[in-house]
Amino acid sequence: MQNDKVKCGLTEIKEGKYIDDIPIDAYVWFEENWEHDEYEHKHTRYQLTYVAEGYQYFHIEKKIYLVPQNHIIWIPTGKEHRTTSEAKMVHLMVVLFNSVPDDDFYKNVHVSLAPSVLKEMLLYTAKWNKLLVEDKEQQLFLKAMLHSLPNFCEENNGLQIPVPTDSRLIPICNYINTNYRYSFDSDDLATKAKMSVRTLQRIFKHETGITLQKYVQLIRILKSIELIDSQQYTLSEIAYQVGYQSLSAFTSSYSSIMKTKPKLKKDILKK
Template sequence: MERSRFCHLTVDSVEKEAYVWHEADWKFSDEWHSHHMGQLIFVEKGVQYLHTPDRTYLLPTHHCAWIPPGLLHKTSAPVSPVYLRCIFLSKTADHQFFKELNIFHTPRVLREMILFTEQWSRLEEEDSLEFDFLKALIGILPLTFDTSLPLVLPVPRNPRIASMIDYLTENVANDIKIPDVAANFNLSARTMERLFKQDIGITLAGYIKLYKIIKAVELLSVSGENVKSVAIKVGYDSVSTFSNTFFNVLGVRPQEMIVA
């Protein structure tokens, strides 16, 4: 049985204040869990989804996530392998950054510090150099963090809305028309919009746009495709429209997300 599948069990048994775990082929499961430590994740290769009871977050290649201690979550990945570099921390600074789940660009200084910690991966004994280095990393984190990327989708509570979202995701490559979606579920567009926003807090059009951008980030992170092919796969006929929408949502152009 793969040890990495049960990282929460292993980590919670470690008595150190900080624990490093780098895994070149992370094994995911659908188990809900939490850690008594906060978790910094850097995706070296691949792409990961983080699920909480009411949100789904995308963590792209070469980006970081901070998961605060005690937060119930599970993880998944659309393709494998996924190379994760994780640092678990039981003591952090009294800063708002450490109290929320954040997905963010990885500044170069932070990336190099994370890569440097590979020498301590799965080391369960105390090491003074590791302790001092990770203490410095804790201080660096809030200083290098700029803003959390809005790569997050609300999770529906209403099964009927969940069915609508399944329909939307299955038709992501199409130019989705709201009246057509409503007709598919025997609803008026106005009623469907009201039910949708009531359940997940955003409009149907807003959800469609956000889902298309998140799916595009996933494809750009793992497929090696160009911007044009990804634009088509998420339902955009115009590359410029796709690029502008992408920029308006994330603040970067899609070509900046392509992994070499």
């Protein structure tokens, strides 16, 4: 007896492999407290995901994309991806398209804050949640949203964590990922990588496209987003936990990555 699973409306015939027998061009799949398999999977549909609550990491090729609350990620057809998250609760809205306009935008991964107009459109689509049969308004509305997507997206490349292919750099990234709250000395990192400081900086920039200093900043800010989501700390406490000596320094660094100031979901009283 076959035990195929249905995920986002698609039938998983074996781990990470799907059959798409859905007759309509586009549909919506929304779930609260989302639980997703962490193994890599791919499908022929284009995927637009909106994070309504929590945050989600998307592992795609040689990058890890953080998609915080009220952000979207666009994933082209056939891209292998997997998701992880330490958030207590993740609410995702997924819109899957079978066909897209002939434009380069749709061929690449994009992460963006969802502007208010796009957010309202996505929330409106909840009326068709898991509707897998033809509905004229649904198809026209989703098509209009799809065509407008390039105009809605203001890409934030700061939410991308590059993953180097050079094996000598993996221990360096792992060390930074674990010890991000402390100050880093270039000489110590170079010693761990068994190369000179200049060589380490050159190879790291070549492999990731960013400097070591920028990588440290990126990891700190992404970790701060996780702490903000936990709703357990004040912004000053979070600033200290991720390696900043003052709230103003943290706010400035956060704003340069996220294009907005850090903000708690609700007031948190100091213990």
